[in-house]
Amino acid sequence: MLQNDPDRLFPVDQASRPIARELYESVAKLPIISPHGHVDPRLLHDDEAFPNPAELFVRYDHYVTRLLHAAGIPLTTLGIPDTSGAVPTGEPRDAWRALCSNWRLYAGTASGYWLSNIFAEQFGITEEPNASNADALFDRISEQLATPAFRPRALFAQFGIDVLATTDDPLDDLAIHDALAADPTFSGRVIPTFRPDAYINPRTTDWAGRVERLAAWSGSAPSDYRGYIEGLEGRRHYFVEHGAVSADHGVLQPLTVELDTAEAESLFAAALRGTLSDADAARFEAHMLFQMARMSTEDGLVMTVHAGVHRNHSADTFHRFGPDTGHDIPVATQWVEPLRPLLNAFGMVEDFHLVLFSVDETTYSREIAPLAGFYPSVYIGAPWWFLDAPDAVLRFRAAVTETAGFSRGSGFIDDTRAFLSIPARHDMSRRLDAAFLARLVAEGRLGVDVAHDILVDLVSTQPKKVFKLDR
Structure with missing residues (x-):
């Protein structure tokens, strides 16, 4: 049976569990603030019914597909198209049957927790998926998805989402965001996020083409470094005018360096010619992060920085299926020295907000918390990607709180493309923060009233402050 215990994730000891329950109940129904994620805004603009359970829960969820792939199930069976066209794509029921038949693979994982919560809370499913009931569950969920209550806008309201940020290409015209903002039938707040990685990392496929399109927009020559900089500045202003509050940067390592204009122009020109060495490409990217x-x-x-992920680790998978197909792997990351040029220049500038996300949890207490504490x-x-799981979240709280307290955090971010998992993820975070605070109260290290105020801050006040959402 799928379990949806009302006390799930709370401490097992009977001294702190009632405290955790009381704390959680005080924030359980607060609106969801999602200042970083990857839901396509067209989902809410078009407001069409979700096609089927496999598209919703398997096809686009890399947490799900990667474990099935590791168990020997081809990605094509899971609905991911082979770009060569050599292998036919599986039918939706094939992907769903693969998930249900291998449900036990997700025992103890964050994916298993979220999916169990979604099935129980949103679809009323209590039986554990398996090979025997896969088709029946597929039909049951499909019937519910066809109802008006399961349209994206209805779910947006049902979930209690106050703000939802998307992730957008710098040259996106943001017409979908404008249409949502102007639509009197939609009262939600959906805001864009400026994501310039493919324009500032010269190792990116078609980087020169992107620079050329940026130059065409700004009216400068593609070879003009100053025009390139001004074009990026112009696009950022365009995003601000259309409601953006943040710019997100995904990097392998958070390297920063300030180059003089002559060297920057030289590296820029070499990048356009395709003659830039790997070392110089990294140096130019570090300059652009600065x-x-x-x-x-x-x-x-x-400015948010998500660092430490080796993208597209499997060359064969990348060649056949493209990026974002489950084979991105965490790597060790350093922050103190790499960020020093940036922080020496801007770390004390009033109203500059820099949010550091790591998938290398060894850096939390050693580097990130001390930096945020000064x-x-x-x-x-918040714990992100491979670390947004219950035990890792509790380790994160223990690692950063003793050095930086609670006030230096970003608040929770769900970082998801899986729209229906948003409430499950935020609920998980609220329960775990309540559990952590309850332990401090039970140990006599914190008063329960203070713990309550801190939890409200973590859920609501802090993300609004850090991401400047009330301005």
Whole structure:
């Protein structure tokens, strides 16, 4: 049976469990603030019924597909198309049957927890998925997805989402966001996020083409470094005018360096010619990350940095299926020295907000929390990707709180493309923070009234402050 215990994730000891329950209940129904995620805004604009359970829970969820792939199930069976066209894509029921038949693979995982919560809370499913009931569950969920209550906008309201941020290409015209904002039938707040990785990392496929399109927009020559910088500045202002509050940066390592104009122009020209070495490409990207910080001090966009993921680790998978198909792997990350040029230049600038996200949890207590405990600009990003799981979240709280307290965190971010998992993820975070605070109360280290105030801050006040959402 799928379990949806009302006391799930609370401490097992009877001294702190009632405290955790009381704390959680005080924030359980507060609106969801999602300042970083990857839901396509077209989902809410078009407001069409979700096609089937496999598309919703398997096809686009890398947490789900990667474990099935590791168990020997081809990605094509899971609905992911082979770009070569050599292998036919599986039918939706094939993908769903693969999930149900291998349900036990997800025991103890964050994916298993979220899916169990979604099935129980949103679909009323209590039986554990398996090979025998796969088709019946597919039909049951499909019937519910066809009802008006399961349209994206209805769910947005049902979930209690106050703010939902998307992730957008710098040259996106943001017409979908404008249409949602102008639609009198939709009262939600959906805001874009400036994501310039493919424009500032010259190792990115078609980087030169992107620079050329940026130049065409700004009216500068593609070979003009100054025009390139001004084009990025212009697009950031465009995003601000259309409701954006942050700029997000995904990097392998958070390297920053300030180059003089002559060297920057030389590296830029070499990148356009395709003659830039790997070392110089990394140096140019580090310079551009520095420039993004400078721009944030001028236009006010919150700067978030997600570091430490080796993208597309499997060359064969990348060649056959493309990016974002489950084979991104965490790597060790350093922050103190790599960020020093940026922080020496901008770390004390008033109203500059820099949020650091890591999938290398060894850096939390050693580097990120001490940085956030000194620099007014630095905030600790919530556990992300491979770390947004119950035990890892509790380790995160223990690692950062003794050095930086609770006030230097970003608040929870769900970082998801899986729209229906948003409430399950935020609920998990609220329960775990309640559990952590309950232990401090039970140990006599914190008063229950203070713990209550802190939990409200973590859920609501802090993310609004860090991401400047009330401005």
